[in-house]
Amino acid sequence: MPDSRVTLRLQNVTKVYGVGDAAVTALDSVDFSAQAGEVVMVMGPSGAGKTTFLTIAGALLRPTSGTIEIAGTDITGLKEKDLPAVRREKVGFIFQSFNLLESLTALENVRLVMTDITPRSATNRARELLNMLGLSRRLKSLPKNLSGGEKQRVAIARALANNPDLILADEPTANLDSARGQEVMQLLRQIALDLGQSVVIVSHDHRIREVTHRVLWLEDGRFRADVITARDAVCGQMVEVEGAPTVSFNGMSYYFCAEQCLKLFEAAPRRYVEANKG
Ligand SMILES: Nc1ncnc2c1ncn2[C@@H]1O[C@H](COP(=O)(O)OP(=O)(O)OP(=O)(O)O)[C@@H](O)[C@H]1O
């Protein structure tokens, strides 16, 4: 279950594109934080600001105002030249379009991002990750010869390569069929829990709500508090946080569908926190 280490914190973040009459406020005073081991999903209509939120969270885009902290580093005041190192060491991106290099094999695409270790170590780690993702027989394939699901898994291996604190995914299941989409999400959840990373996913795909710890709704550049949902650690249902019975344990808030689940949790919190690791 998530622990109290915060891997991503946005405070009062606003992003305005353009100026004057053409100005668009894509994010409007947004606050957000994610804890280690947590899988958070951000949903919302087209144009709500989801991609803007994710690219700012990953230090790919500067906000107009507000502060951003990634795995303990306040990046707000960092110089442009210092941002690539933060991205490389702390953040893994999974883009909808995968962004694989077409002239490189699966193995090379993953190996490429590991610049801080020897080539031999990078190759070994890339192979290990691809094996873990079920691609041991596709190491030498070029992206054009891989299926959508396989490319997605190469992109995930690449995102994990530098063991980032934070994984950001924009519509990660958009190109996958239902079963593959579920599989990819289960995998991301397992990785987050095992390695203590946070996964923040932007998606329209209601099916992946099931594997997330929290779902937030972004609309017109703001998180709408009234529809925030979380998973009941006892019965597994998604519940609306607003007005739900709640308890704090080890620095985390837990929400329940009813008092009965809350009572069960309070009687043996560790049991439910442990059970949710699976
Ligand atoms: N580079 C840009 N210049 C100007 N406006 C932009 C730019 N990028 C995004 N916008 C605007 O900011 C708003 C938020 O865009 P964003 O891409 O973050 O939305 P989104 O929630 O990801 O949408 P979708 O679900 O369609 O991907 C939109 O109104 C969009 O038109």
Ligand SMILES: [Mg+2]
């Ligand atoms: Mg988008």
